Amino acid sequence: MDLTAAIKERRSIRKFKKDPIPKQFLEDILELAIWAPSAMNRQDWHFLVVQGQKKEELLKISASSFQQFFRPKLEKTFKDKPKIIEGMRAFSETYGDAPVIILAYAGKMPDGQQDDVWSTSLAVQNLMMAAYERGLGTVWTDGVVFAKEQEINELMGIVDKKLVCVIPIGYPAETPKVPPRRSERIEWIGF
């Protein structure tokens, strides 16, 4: 697969087919994720690949975070656009029917203080590109992280790690529009 084309053609996917993902694909994708660069090569990240009962419980947490935190805000922002609110409610309750959900956690930076969200984010980008190469869709989501991180960590039995994002993964059941990029945000100095 051509890397330039892949970078441009990968889209965030929010509707998935229910088809299962071959376990080998998931293993390959995670293996490629951990080839990302990391601060002082500490590779201090941690991934949970979740399906079954824990996934269902995670969906319940996500659904309640929507009702509790996001619905009231969205009702103000999208007063005349109930379809948008409805779409977001449905997504928060189902993660688009993704058969698998991956949770990306960060450990610490070399200073032992800050959460190494940077290295973990690079690994997630690798993960999303590797998924795309295999015909799979993903989307980085983090609304639920801000609303319910502790509850999720208790469900997953995780302590002392920072939840960076929650990534539903599966075969795409939609072809989203291409959001244009803002090249004016690149500044050239000394050229």
Ligand SMILES: Cc1cc2nc3c(=O)[nH]c(=O)nc-3n(C[C@H](O)[C@H](O)[C@H](O)COP(=O)(O)O)c2cc1C
């Ligand atoms: C830091 C970050 C947070 C995001 N949070 C969400 C989210 O909570 N829910 C969601 O549906 N998409 C989320 N996205 C996906 C973006 O909406 C998406 O990348 C953007 O609209 C560009 O679309 P594309 O990925 O198809 O190019 C997030 C992406 C990033 C990088």
